[in-house]
Amino acid sequence: FLSHCLQAKMSRPVQARRLKGVEKNIWVEFVKLAATYSKVNLGQGFPDFPAPDFLTEALMRALARENHMLHQYTRAFGHPPLVKVLAQLFEKLLGRELDPMTNVVVTVGAYQALFCCFQALVDEGDEVIIIEPFFDCYESMVKMAGGTPVFVPLRPNPPKDGKLMSSADWQLDPAELASKFSQRTKAIVLNSPNNPLGKVFSRGELGLIAELCVKHDVLCISDEVYEWLVYDGKQHIRIASLEGMWDRTVVVGSAGKTFSATGWKVGWAVGPDRLLQHLRTVHQNSVYHCATIAQDAVAQSFQRELMLYGKPESYFIQMPKELQQKRDWLVQSLDGVGMKPIIPEGTYFLVADISQFKSDVPDVPNSDEPYDSRFAKWMVKNKGLAAIPLSTFYSEAHKNNYTNFIRFCFAKEEATLKAASDILQKWKQEKTS
Amino acid sequence: MFLASRNFCCGGIRTCQLRTDLLSRSIKHSTSATMPFRHKNTRRIEGLDSNVWVEFTKVAADPSIVNLGQGLPDISPPSYVKEELAKAAAVDRLNQYTRGFGHPSLVKALSQVYEKVCGRKIDPFTDILVTVGAYGSLFSTIQALIEEGDEVIIIEPFYDCYEPMVKMAGAKPVFIPLRYKNDGNSASSADWVLDPAELANKFNSKTKAIILNTPHNPIGKVFTREELQVIADLCIKHDVLCISDEVYEWLVYKGNKHIKIAMLPGMWERTVTIGSAGKTYSVTGWKLGWSIGPEHLIKHLQVVHQNTLYTCPTPLQEALAQAFWIDYKRMDDPDCYFYSLSRELESKRDRMAQLLKEAGLKPVIPDGGYFMIVDVSTLNVDLSDVDEKQPYDYKFVKWMIASKKLSAIPLSAFCGPETKKQFEKYIRFCFIKKDSTLDAAEVILKNWNKQ
Numbered sequence: 001f002l003s004h005c006l007q008a009k010m011s012r013p014v015q016a017r018r019l020k021g022v023e024k025n026i027w028v029e030f031v032k033l034a035a036t037y038s039k040v041n042l043g044q045g046f047p048d049f050p051a052p053d054f055l056t057e058a059l060m061r062a063l064a065r066e067n068h069m070l071h072q073y074t075r076a077f078g079h080p081p082l083v084k085v086l087a088q089l090f091e092k093l094l095g096r097e098l099d100p101m102t103n104v105v106v107t108v109g110a111y112q113a114l115f116c117c118f119q120a121l122v123d124e125g126d127e128v129i130i131i132e133p134f135f136d137c138y139e140s141m142v143k144m145a146g147g148t149p150v151f152v153p154l155r156p157n158p159p160k161d162g163k164l165m166s167s168a169d170w171q172l173d174p175a176e177l178a179s180k181f182s183q184r185t186k187a188i189v190l191n192s193p194n195n196p197l198g199k200v201f202s203r204g205e206l207g208l209i210a211e212l213c214v215k216h217d218v219l220c221i222s223d224e225v226y227e228w229l230v231y232d233g234k235q236h237i238r239i240a241s242l243e244g245m246w247d248r249t250v251v252v253g254s255a256g257k258t259f260s261a262t263g264w265k266v267g268w269a270v271g272p273d274r275l276l277q278h279l280r281t282v283h284q285n286s287v288y289h290c291a292t293i294a295q296d297a298v299a300q301s302f303q304r305e306l307m308l309y310g311k312p313e314s315y316f317i318q319m320p321k322e323l324q325q326k327r328d329w330l331v332q333s334l335d336g337v338g339m340k341p342i343i344p345e346g347t348y349f350l351v352a353d354i355s356q357f358k359s360d361v362p363d364v365p366n367s368d369e370p371y372d373s374r375f376a377k378w379m380v381k382n383k384g385l386a387a388i389p390l391s392t393f394y395s396e397a398h399k400n401n402y403t404n405f406i407r408f409c410f411a412k413e414e415a416t417l418k419a420a421s422d423i424l425q426k427w428k429q430e431k432t433s
Numbered sequence: 434m435f436l437a438s439r440n441f442c443c444g445g446i447r448t449c450q451l452r453t454d455l456l457s458r459s460i461k462h463s464t465s466a467t468m469p470f471r472h473k474n475t476r477r478i479e480g481l482d483s484n485v486w487v488e489f490t491k492v493a494a495d496p497s498i499v500n501l502g503q504g505l506p507d508i509s510p511p512s513y514v515k516e517e518l519a520k521a522a523a524v525d526r527l528n529q530y531t532r533g534f535g536h537p538s539l540v541k542a543l544s545q546v547y548e549k550v551c552g553r554k555i556d557p558f559t560d561i562l563v564t565v566g567a568y569g570s571l572f573s574t575i576q577a578l579i580e581e582g583d584e585v586i587i588i589e590p591f592y593d594c595y596e597p598m599v600k601m602a603g604a605k606p607v608f609i610p611l612r613y614k615n616d617g618n619s620a621s622s623a624d625w626v627l628d629p630a631e632l633a634n635k636f637n638s639k640t641k642a643i644i645l646n647t648p649h650n651p652i653g654k655v656f657t658r659e660e661l662q663v664i665a666d667l668c669i670k671h672d673v674l675c676i677s678d679e680v681y682e683w684l685v686y687k688g689n690k691h692i693k694i695a696m697l698p699g700m701w702e703r704t705v706t707i708g709s710a711g712k713t714y715s716v717t718g719w720k721l722g723w724s725i726g727p728e729h730l731i732k733h734l735q736v737v738h739q740n741t742l743y744t745c746p747t748p749l750q751e752a753l754a755q756a757f758w759i760d761y762k763r764m765d766d767p768d769c770y771f772y773s774l775s776r777e778l779e780s781k782r783d784r785m786a787q788l789l790k791e792a793g794l795k796p797v798i799p800d801g802g803y804f805m806i807v808d809v810s811t812l813n814v815d816l817s818d819v820d821e822k823q824p825y826d827y828k829f830v831k832w833m834i835a836s837k838k839l840s841a842i843p844l845s846a847f848c849g850p851e852t853k854k855q856f857e858k859y860i861r862f863c864f865i866k867k868d869s870t871l872d873a874a875e876v877i878l879k880n881w882n883k884q
Contacts, residue, residue, distance in 0.1 A: 019736050108720075115740070263528045277482070278482075280482075289566070291720045294746055
């Protein structure tokens with residue numbers, strides 16, 4: 001009997017079923033490739049310029065203080081100074097009163113806030129609408145929660161005058177979107193400004209989504225980590241401030257993106273207590289606390305920004321200004337060599353159409369791997385330039401719909417962007433000679 | 434159109450009531466105020482919302498209260514640990530993402546330290562995962578390896594998160610208590626033992642894992658080799674995994690040795706061993722921990738990690754790596770922090786025990802860790818008039834906080850439902866506290882009997 005039990009046990013895989021379908025992660029592969037081959041890394045999304053002085057100085061000040069309780073546990077749902085200043089800031093931004101204790105939860109990066117959302121709110125059998133292209137973790141997190149991802153694409157409508165496309169030209173088809181809502185739809189994930197395209201959803205587009213959420217009683221998980229990186233005088237509109245949305249939306253944000261310090265892993269969720277209470281339950285049963293001293297320094301940085309809000313020295317104003325210049329510079333470089341960039345309205349990512357440029361990388365018939373993925377791998381190995389294939393941001397079923405685009409990150413020093421441009425120029429010359 | 438109304442209670446000390454109405458979806462509403470809202474929590478977190486810490490850290494937050502409750506040091510971490518963090522944050526690239534499964538310099542340092550301790554090769558990239566505290570390691574391990582239909586054996590009393598984490602994974606916790614064998618006058622953590630026959634009975638074909646915690650929180654028991662062998666034999670016989678929470682591994686007092694169950698024959702391949710920077714370096718607020726084990730288990734924890742928070746903070750990991758290198762180099766030296774902290778705590782332990790005895794309480798002297806449990810029944814404090822339907826120790830601690838300005842944690846918080854009666858005469862004190870805190874506790878305890 002015992003050996004029969006053991007046999008049955010041993011024939012079963014050791015890992016839990018919830019890991020099925022979420023084992024692969026493209027970053028593991030592409031980060032390794034970049035580390036091995038790249039001379040210029042415009043792949044993974046992190047700045048190669050320093051985090052602002054005021055952030056690191058805030059950490060140094062915290063360290064210099066004799067208060068060694070900063071090295072011990074703080075309040076589990078968020079260090080009091082941080083939740084207080086986040087509540088103050090978001091009160092301003094959302095136009096409503098917020099309780100720092102119940103309307104804000106601090107997490108280990110926006111990534112963990114997303115995890116808490118899905119674990120707290122998505123049950124087996126629930127459907128979650130994801131807009132393609134999407135930041136890849138949404139799909140795997142929905143699956144791990146036992147949910148079913150339902151995809152709806154942004155479709156490109158290129159301008160008729162042959163000008164370069166903007167991320168605004170990629171749009172949802174309203175009828176197609178409406179058709180994705182069913183009895184089983186639990187939530188829709190919105191990411192604006194959007195990674196990888198850089199799209200900043202307009203008030204009209206958000207209104208459409210909001211109407212459907214209200215009509216079908218669906219939640220909205222709103223990933224707004226790039227909320228401050230918006231260009232050309234555009235405005236980032238928060239869907240939670242639209243009619244009927246506050247009560248059904250969790251807004252996710254990131255200190256890593258706000259303050260160019262992705263390695264600090266401080267994020268948050270803002271929303272109504274009746275949703276956040278469930279995120280708190282997940283949080284207290286998974287990581288429980290976040291690092292105290294990092295939260296303290298981020299709180300101090302937000303206090304600075306709150307004081308400088310709207311003023312030219314505000315980091316929220318300086319950062320997008322600087323990044324817009326870098327965006328424009330990269331757009332020019334890419335256009336100059338025959339890659340067609342889609343001008344992003346926001347984020348620090350830019351997607352370019354490589355169909356005119358792709359001759360070097362041969363087509364492999366019957367290959368499972370989408371063209372852009374092979375192109376990106378070939379490029380990093382042979383030209384030392386790292387970028388991420390757009391197919392990465394699509395579901396398995398749709399990976400081959402857009403295979404001629406790659407994503408560049410332009411949150412880089414001038415020297416890095418120049419080096420990228422040099423590689424591309426040289427490459428173009430080699431092709432034409 | 435149909436209406437269904439549902440009431441449910443959140444489990445635990447506080448009850449709340451939510452009513453959800455289901456309305457036909459064809460009705461369009463334009464305002465949220467009277468909007469039907471069907472959204473409640475997912476099944477996986479049903480009943481997991483209450484938490485002893487949330488309740489007691491609030492109560493003890495009053496600065497006039499001498500806080501010996503929650504397990505956090507009020508002593509300073511070693512200065513080099515803080516210095517290394519300052520150095521790390523000054524390096525630009527260390528403020529950006531690092532390797533998801535663990536910052537390279539940290540996993541390399543950990544592999545060196547533990548290779549020395551274990552006497553076996555540990556691959557830093559496949560055998561180690563860095564997590565957000567040991568708490569995060571427990572979560573990653575349980576999510577990776579435990580699922581609906583599984584049973585997980587938990588030894589009581591237990592660090593309270595084991596039970597909700599096992600439940601959140603859809604599995605069934607199976608409890609077995611440590612029992613006090615009355616051998617004589619001295620009450621030591623070694624007097625608390627598992628009954629081998631009782632333990633063996635808990636294993637069946639559904640048993641996926643057993644959670645071991647040594648040195649043990651809250652009792653401070655350091656499991657002996659023989660005791661570990663009994664557990665190991667059962668794990669091997671029933672092909673069961675072992676999740677070994679060893680966060681207090683360095684805090685072991687004279688006459689005791691911390692033994693890693695993963696080093697027993699047949700155990701490496703089925704054990705995940707968990708450690709904590711917070712407990713090793715007195716930096717609980719850094720929230721860095723690690724899981725060490727064979728690749729065929731760790732790889733599944735890595736999958737959970739890449740789908741939950743992806744990477745841990747870089748500058749903290751770098752600083753920790755440097756601190757480990759400093760202590761690795763002096764692992765044969767008594768000045769190594771791993772040993773000096775233990776010596777410092779042993780004298781605090783002894784002082785605490787003395788004070789408690791003088792106040793008429795019966796402490797259980799721990800062989801390891803920084804907690805001490807105390808039998809308060811000897812005081813005969815009558816709390817029968819206190820209205821709440823809580824176990825005696827909860828009422829006692831609240832009374833003690835209010836009337837004596839001293840806080841502790843009730844032991845029944847660390848028990849399954851069947852054993853609460855057995856443990857409700859005990860409370861837990863934390864003694865990793867600076868001298869002035871212990872001085873303040875001394876004043877209270879010396880004046881205890883004066884009213």
